[in-house]
Amino acid sequence: MSLVSILLYSIVTLWLVITLLAQHSRFQSVINRFNGLHIIPRWTFFAPNPGVRDYHLVIRDRCRDGRLTDWKSVPVYPSRPKFAYLWNPQKRASKILTDAIQAIKLLLKRDDVGPSGLPFTVPYLLLLHYAAHAVQPEPDAAEFQIAIIEATGHLERNLECSFLSSFHSRW
Amino acid sequence: MVTEGMADIALCLVITKTLLAAWALLSAAEWFVNLHLFRSDGLLTWNILRLRPRLVIPASIRHRVHAESAVIAVLVCRIVAGLLLLIPYPNHADLPCSLLILLSCFYMSRRTWFGGDGSDQMGMVIAAGLAIISAGLVLDDINVTASGVLAISGQAVLAYFVAGAAKVVSPVWRDGKALPGVMKTRTYGHSLAAGFAADRPGFCKFVCWLTIGTEMLFPLVLLAPPGVAIASLCCFALFHFSNAYFMGLNAFVWPFLATYPAVMLANSAVRGWMGWA
Incomplete structure (x- = not known):
């Protein structure tokens, strides 16, 4: 040998x-x-915990007069194509969103990060940065806030908000 | 004997490299569709990802190395390497092409940080194993090729066994709730399968335990008579095709099927050592 x-x-x-x-x-x-x-x-x-929820990102603005806008969906990925068994590029964006949200959940549980340290972490900044650029601000928006919505079901959707960010300056 | 072994390994190389090429072309093409993710307003913008710790590239060239143009260059390299792998055996490009695909895997996993999946991991394993097998054929050293076969078959056995073991310790999998839970999502689910599974908890439990059992028993493929081993691998291939159909895991099919020739060579070697050949 x-x-x-x-x-x-x-x-x-x-x-x-x-x-x-x-x-x-x-x-x-x-x-x-x-x-x-x-x-x-x-x-x-x-495994051990299979992903049994879809994740969605939503955003809203707080205007200069203190008024809050409605929540708007942040477009991350289109729905799965019909021939996804052959061609499914959409899965990348959905996996990035899922990975970032899973990382945020883990960071929230960590003693050295937690809710106070979370805004300084990369997964949080990634979602914040993306949401702020993906959805145009209201003309008189001063600040914005994002939230993570977890959903399940195909025809009847059960929605649940699992995370709410602080307000951040729009400009 | 050695020549016969080399012929088997050459056949293994041909099948494996064809499937690796299919994965390399598919994955690169799918990343091309997602190039917007790498832009300054994308989900993988370097403006934010550069803030993560333990970056090894020197700061002076970091921005250029991780720019969208660099990603395009790496993906083009992966496509060219994938196409060259399709040249029939013997092909002197096999070694550099598999190394190029391996390097592209390293680059993409570093650059993206998020969004990688099991198909990327197995693609990396196949590229590494194929590079070693190709080097063995160039050097005419059957032990070098055998170490490449060990790398691919060993990782395949670990992949299936660990996937089953991780499920068996999970209550959600053991009680069958994992199947309808996953099928109810739009990301990895399927509306027809979700509807079918909704009122059939017994069926769901059966499918979950079938998945756990077959995945954990995968190492036995190494000991089974060749006919049984091939039949088992065909069943696992069907499992991957069904995952592609119902869950949209299209990219898993090619790298996982690419491990099967190496698994069959390992089967032959193990049965030879046991005196069962």
Whole structure:
């Protein structure tokens, strides 16, 4: 057996062992520190908690006279195409929204972040920035606020607001 | 014996690289449709993502490396590499093309941060494994190719087993509520399936346990007689096609099916070691 093949066998075996360890929450924080390129995959698809909600982003403005506008839907992704089993580019935007919202939920539970630290985190700023640019402000809007709406059902939609941001300056 | 082994590996390479090419072309094309996400007002704007910690690229070139034009260049490279992989075997471009796709996977996962899924992870695994197999064929070293086969088959076995194990510890999966729950969403669900599952809790529990059981038993494919192993892999392929149809997980089909030739080679090796061949 050549030196190259011994080296490759060792690297591949190590990769598989670390991948197995990375599936357990106990090792994830350590492994994530060295997994910037996502070389170590996570294979826990739709488990233990499958996504049973759709996420939507909504925005409203507070005008200079203190009046609040109606909530407006922030367009993130169109509905799934009919031939999604072949071609489904929409899934990227919906997955980005889902990932960012999941990250916000985790950050809210962290002692070192929580509601007070959340506005300084990247997932929060990402959604805030996107919503502010995706929906035109009212002419006399001074501030805006975003909310995350969770929904389920196809014909009859059950909606629930799971997060409400603070007000932020429009300008 | 070694020549026969190399012929099997060459066949494995041909099937695997064709499926990897299909995934590379599909994923790059779907990202092209989503280029607006990378613009200054997009969901993946670098204006915000540059604020995250542990960025390795030097600050002086960071903005250029992560600009929309750089994303386009990387995706074009992925498409070219995917097309070159379709050149019939023997193809000297296999090694550089699989490495190029691997690098594009690293770049996209760093650049996007959010939005990646299991198909991207398995695409990366296939590209890495294929690069090693191609290197082994270039060097005419069967042990190098075998380590590439180990990488792909090992990750495939882990992927299915872990997916099943993560479900079996979940009460939502064990009591069958996961299926109607997911089907009721517009993101990953299907209105017809949701309607069918709504009044059939027994059926939902059966499907959830079938998924858990088959995923956890996937490692047995390595021990099964070749005919049974091929039949099992056909069933898993059907599972991925049904996920594509009902859940819109179209990109999962190609990289997961691309692992099957390596799994069959691993089956042959394991059965050989056991003296069952």
